[in-house]
Amino acid sequence: VLVVEHKPEAIAIADHVVDLGPGAGTAGGEVVFEGTVDGLRAGGTLTGRHLDDRASLKPAVRTPSGVLEVRGASTHNLQDVDVDIPRGVLVVVTGVAGSGKSSLIHGSVSGRDGVVSVDQAAIKGSRRSNPATYTGLLDPIRNAFAKANGVKPALFSANSEGACPNCNGAGVIYTDLAMMAGVATTCEECEGKRFQASVLEYHLGGRDISQVLAISVTEAEEFFGAGRGRTPAAHAILDRLADVGLGYLSLGQPLTTLSGGERQRLKLATQMAEKGSVYVLDEPTTGLHLADVEHLLGLLDRLVDSGKSVIVIAHHQAVMAHADWIIDLGPGAGHDGGRIVFEGIPADLVAARSTLTGEHLAAYVGT
Numbered sequence: 001v002l003v004v005e006h007k008p009e010a011i012a013i014a015d016h017v018v019d020l021g022p023g024a025g026t027a028g029g030e031v032v033f034e035g036t037v038d039g040l041r042a043g044g045t046l047t048g049r050h051l052d053d054r055a056s057l058k059p060a061v062r063t064p065s066g067v068l069e070v071r072g073a074s075t076h077n078l079q080d081v082d083v084d085i086p087r088g089v090l091v092v093v094t095g096v097a098g099s100g101k102s103s104l105i106h107g108s109v110s111g112r113d114g115v116v117s118v119d120q121a122a123i124k125g126s127r128r129s130n131p132a133t134y135t136g137l138l139d140p141i142r143n144a145f146a147k148a149n150g151v152k153p154a155l156f157s158a159n160s161e162g163a164c165p166n167c168n169g170a171g172v173i174y175t176d177l178a179m180m181a182g183v184a185t186t187c188e189e190c191e192g193k194r195f196q197a198s199v200l201e202y203h204l205g206g207r208d209i210s211q212v213l214a215i216s217v218t219e220a221e222e223f224f225g226a227g228r229g230r231t232p233a234a235h236a237i238l239d240r241l242a243d244v245g246l247g248y249l250s251l252g253q254p255l256t257t258l259s260g261g262e263r264q265r266l267k268l269a270t271q272m273a274e275k276g277s278v279y280v281l282d283e284p285t286t287g288l289h290l291a292d293v294e295h296l297l298g299l300l301d302r303l304v305d306s307g308k309s310v311i312v313i314a315h316h317q318a319v320m321a322h323a324d325w326i327i328d329l330g331p332g333a334g335h336d337g338g339r340i341v342f343e344g345i346p347a348d349l350v351a352a353r354s355t356l357t358g359e360h361l362a363a364y365v366g367t
Contacts, residue, residue: 004288006052006290008290011047011051017034017039019033019040019045019047021047022044023046026248033048047289050290053290053293054318054364054365056068056321057365058346062324065086065088067085068086068109069109070083070084073103073107075103075107076100076103076336076338078103078104079339081104082328085311086324086325088307089304090300090310090324090331091323091324091327092319092322092325092326093311093314093329094357095310095337095341096330096337096356097332097333099330099337100228100338102313105282105311115277115278115280116275120283120286121357122260123255123264123266123267125254126256127256128254129254129255130252130254130255131211131217131246131249131251131255135266135293137238137251139233140231140233141234146227149202150204151202151206155202158195162195162199163195163196164187164194166187166190170184171192173185195208204229205229213250213251214252215251216249216250216251217238217246217247221235225238240269240299243296243298243302244292244295244298245265245292245296246265246266259287260287261286264286264287264329265287268284279303279308280310280311280312280313281300282312283313283315283322285314285318293316293318297319301322317365320361321346325343326343326344326357327342328342329341330355346361
């Protein structure tokens with residue numbers, strides 16, 4: 001049995017572990033450890049160092065500023081549920097799989113005015129789409145290049161006037177082999193840069209547009225922040241990408257090369273920019289490495305501290321431990337679920353151990 005997994009519980013029962021790294025993207029791609037779980041713990045890799053991470057309960061929780069009322073919720077297996085969801089705090093909705101978490105929130109909260117919902121639906125994109133185009137980052141970058149060089153912004157889009165005429169801005173030439181899989185070869189004219197040679201003569205902060213799209217989010221944060229290409233609108237989007245653990249991605253990396261977890265986080269970073277007073281996040285830890293969960297919790301805290309209400313549907317114990325308020329559905333799944341079995345602060349859930357979630361959270365935080 002071969003399992004691709006981040007969860008420490010799954011790693012802990014493995015007979016043999018293969019750890020890739022040392023980082024992500026261009027900083028990864030190597031086998032940094034293979035062997036037993038004990039060997040991984042002692043190995044000093046990023047995964048090994050975080051394998052035994054345990055979040056602790058917060059010493060103090062925030063005070064709600066109001067409530068979102070839900071009355072008579074009966075979507076799918078919900079059994080006429082009434083609940084007041086606190087506003088102005090971090091609320092985690094949890095419970096066993098199939099207990100009615102998503103039915104409650106997506107059925108009774110998402111869709112209301114001022115609610116921004118980040119669900120698990122896959123994002124779609126062709127080889128021409130990349131983090132810069134998907135997030136809207138390319139717009140302030142194109143405008144900055146245009147302003148610095150006194151030309152039109154359309155020149156700095158590989159899908160518009162600046163595209164290499166030989167490959168139409170794709171960077172590759174596709175050859176259809178009829179009965180066999182097609183072959184993509186790097187365009188000889190633009191050498192994969194996607195732009196006309198004349199466009200690459202224009203620079204911003206010493207770089208042409210293809211060079212900017214080749215750098216990572218982390219490098220771009222510096223370049224568009226206090227660096228030579230200072231562009232506040234671009235920097236704000238890059239900050240959100242870094243917040244969800246995508247600092248290693250290249251701005252121009254095709255969406256078709258991203259993993260499912262990477263696409264989910266790209267979507268999360270993009271929708272964080274939407275205007276709303278309530279944010280609903282469905283399993284935002286999906287695809288996150290142990291080391292990146294802390295970044296996500298920081299992002300959630302910043303949202304709440306900026307005056308937003310944040311509702312997270314989650315199974316991850318670190319997210320539960322970090323909550324100001326927990327709503328636990330159950331006690332089981334399907335027709336055995338659909339009821340509120342606990343609502344209150346995490347410390348009370350752990351102390352009571354009256355639900356399956358409470359028992360496991362208590363074991364996780366070590367009380």
